[in-house]
Amino acid sequence: MGIPEPSISADEMRAWAALFETSNIVQYAADRNLRDSVGLTLAQFEILLRIGEAGTDGRRMTDIADSLTVSRSGLTYQVGQLERKELVLRQPAPDDDRSVIAHITPTGLELLRAGIPGYVDLVREMLFDRLSHADLMTVTEILDDVRRQLKEQPKRSTYRRARRAAAPVGTGADAGPAAGAVPIAE
Amino acid sequence: MGIPEPSISADEMRAWAALFETSNIVQYAADRNLRDSVGLTLAQFEILLRIGEAGTDGRRMTDIADSLTVSRSGLTYQVGQLERKELVLRQPAPDDDRSVIAHITPTGLELLRAGIPGYVDLVREMLFDRLSHADLMTVTEILDDVRRQLKEQPKRSTYRRARRAAAPVGTGADAGPAAGAVPIAE
DNA sequence: TATTGTTATACTCTATAACTATA
DNA sequence: TATAGTTATAGAGTATAACAATA
Numbered sequence: 001m002g003i004p005e006p007s008i009s010a011d012e013m014r015a016w017a018a019l020f021e022t023s024n025i026v027q028y029a030a031d032r033n034l035r036d037s038v039g040l041t042l043a044q045f046e047i048l049l050r051i052g053e054a055g056t057d058g059r060r061m062t063d064i065a066d067s068l069t070v071s072r073s074g075l076t077y078q079v080g081q082l083e084r085k086e087l088v089l090r091q092p093a094p095d096d097d098r099s100v101i102a103h104i105t106p107t108g109l110e111l112l113r114a115g116i117p118g119y120v121d122l123v124r125e126m127l128f129d130r131l132s133h134a135d136l137m138t139v140t141e142i143l144d145d146v147r148r149q150l151k152e153q154p155k156r157s158t159y160r161r162a163r164r165a166a167a168p169v170g171t172g173a174d175a176g177p178a179a180g181a182v183p184i185a186e
Numbered sequence: 187m188g189i190p191e192p193s194i195s196a197d198e199m200r201a202w203a204a205l206f207e208t209s210n211i212v213q214y215a216a217d218r219n220l221r222d223s224v225g226l227t228l229a230q231f232e233i234l235l236r237i238g239e240a241g242t243d244g245r246r247m248t249d250i251a252d253s254l255t256v257s258r259s260g261l262t263y264q265v266g267q268l269e270r271k272e273l274v275l276r277q278p279a280p281d282d283d284r285s286v287i288a289h290i291t292p293t294g295l296e297l298l299r300a301g302i303p304g305y306v307d308l309v310r311e312m313l314f315d316r317l318s319h320a321d322l323m324t325v326t327e328i329l330d331d332v333r334r335q336l337k338e339q340p341k342r343s344t345y346r347r348a349r350r351a352a353a354p355v356g357t358g359a360d361a362g363p364a365a366g367a368v369p370i371a372e
Numbered sequence: 373t374a375t376t377g378t379t380a381t382a383c384t385c386t387a388t389a390a391c392t393a394t395a
Numbered sequence: 396t397a398t399a400g401t402t403a404t405a406g407a408g409t410a411t412a413a414c415a416a417t418a
Binding site: 028 | 198254312313325335337
């Protein structure tokens with residue numbers, strides 16, 4: 001009863017909680033801010049950013065999906081929203097007739113320019129005004145490396161299978177399996 | 187045209203992107219994993235974790251909401267889902283008749299124990315197997331500090347007002363305001 | 373008056389899988 | 396066969412504001 005060893009996983013889960021919550025709090029705030037300032041959700045704004053970054057060349061749909069945490073159909077939906085607002089234009093790719101290239105429109109670019117300063121400011125005020133530049137670089141190096149690794153393999157639309165079958169929600173009777181004590185955190 | 191100085195904000199936005207994307211990728215994977223293994227979304231599982239951690243005392247709804255990125259009504263909805271599955275039980279608070287305390291049920295505890303190992307493993311494999319323990323501690327210290335600060339003031343259900351009025355989406359004509367060049371990132 | 377929590381409505385988004393078309 | 400993208404549909408989740416009750 002009760003777990004004595006601080007155990008590695010406790011450290012890890014605190015680290016994960018810090019990452020998780022910090023990221024979510026800022027994302028939430030950015031979402032509210034962007035809805036107010038430019039009428040887009042954070043998800044939409046991030047997509048528009050990706051497309052805008054590509055300049056006049058535009059960007060393939062799959063490319064965009066891979067650079068974000070969005071499914072194909074989810075991206076189709078969101079780009080559809082952007083297109084309805086005339087911030088984006090889809091055109092067939094010249095080299096591969098299966099592909100579609102999304103281009104940013106002048107209106108879209110305008111909106112991007114209107115939204116970016118506030119977005120940058122918000123992230124700075126919430127995150128970076130509380131960090132030394134050294135810490136900033138440290139975190140970036142570490143996380144950027146992890147991110148790069150994570151983006152390599154999963155190839156999007158694949159996901160880890162469960163490693164452990166469990167009661168499918170309602171099966172209220174089966175011997176307690178894994179952990180043995182009330183205190184969570186392990 | 188084109189932005190010469192790498193500018194602080196470019197560094198910052200890369201740091202933010204690393205945090206943002208890493209967190210999202212892992213959250214997405216954890217969500218899929220938990221749906222498979224215990225039939226809960228990550229959001230629901232996190233709520234159940236909060237309630238489970240509190241043990242027999244249970245936990246006030248507001249308390250839970252404040253420890254997460256959920257609105258009051260959103261929490262009511264999600265706890266309602268958990269209650270329908272009999273993983274949680276709500277009872278009026280003895281000391282404050284406005285408050286409601288959520289308790290975990292034996293079934294809920296069982297499910298928590300079934301789900302935690304896989305969750306911990308996933309986070310470890312995706313995140314911490316790619317980090318030295320020193321880096322782990324560094325990131326935790328830095329982010330934990332930021333998180334603590336962020337959680338103090340915003341007091342939940344408040345949010346920053348937009349700092350800059352902008353075209354409400356469809357106003358396709360007004361002089362380009364803020365930034366001056368195509369390349370985004372500033 | 374401020375807080376706690378719930379409800380109601382409308383809407384947005386997501387999951388899933390089927391489907392078309394090209395490589 | 397595999398990849399690119401869309402569609403359809405059902406369901407889950409969210410935003411907003413109004414509401415009741417207690418502090």
